[in-house]
Amino acid sequence: MSYSIAEAARRSGLSIDTLRYYERIKLLEPPARDSAGRRAYSDEDLNWLGFLTKLRLTGMPIKSMREYASLRRHGVASAGRRKAILVEQRQSVADRIAELQGCLDILDYKIANYEQVERKAFGVAPEMEGISA
């Protein structure tokens, strides 16, 4: 199967402009073209796009995605480096999750404070309170 750029955008969740942009900066192999010169994305293209959008969700900068994409073009010899990039990214995602958990605790604490203020009309103004207990 092959897909128009509009269809590829719909399926990947990226905008048409972003697809062309990713191609320009070599995140994406230039897809095939139809007889009229329009892009025709393959299933493989869409799989790669799917993975790219996951990497993006992890917060990986485009620079690193480009490195990964470039290694991919260099075949199996680059597998070790590619794996290393993913392992590193895995760590950074795990760290980020821990960081966000910490933020969640602080938000919960602050929200609980506001709830206390709601229950009794007096008390310490929330903006005066420290962050930690």
Place this chain on the structure above:
Amino acid sequence: MSYSIAEAARRSGLSIDTLRYYERIKLLEPPARDSAGRRAYSDEDLNWLGFLTKLRLTGMPIKSMREYASLRRHGVASAGRRKAILVEQRQSVADRIAELQGCLDILDYKIANYEQVERKAFGVAPEMEGISA
């Protein structure tokens, strides 16, 4: 206690330029000044900075932090709205954690693939594999 801008930067983890920038865009009340006109941050200023940096860690855009900061200046009457902002942000953090968890699973799957490729020198090239099992 009061702190020079360098000390406030050190304690908040923000740069000196960022502190002045935050003041310019009204994330921060202009701190007191010493006799020479230099900024003198109070403990309260630092507490607020601490909370701001936590909000920043959650990915809250500056626009929203400014709204929160502005509400804070409008006193206790704005507590309801402030709480709502925090509750909303709490949700977005929880969503983001879930999203990152999903990414972690995909990374683990991909990494496991690379490990399989390492164990046997042949097999499907990793770049040909789908993302999901």
Place this chain on the structure above:
DNA sequence: ATTTGACCTGGAGTGCACTCCAGGTCGTAC
């Protein structure tokens, strides 16, 4: 035959969150 709509290109513009700079003022150290 022309209108429409999806697509094409190269390049310019946007929003965000800083970050840097030039030129100037203080207070202390020598």
Place this chain on the structure above:
DNA sequence: GTACGACCTGGAGTGCACTCCAGGTCAAAT
């Protein structure tokens, strides 16, 4: 008394990741 370092101001510049635009091509629909 001057050299130094930390600070000040207004404003310009940066890096990132898009996003938009003008002007053009092409195939199908009216």
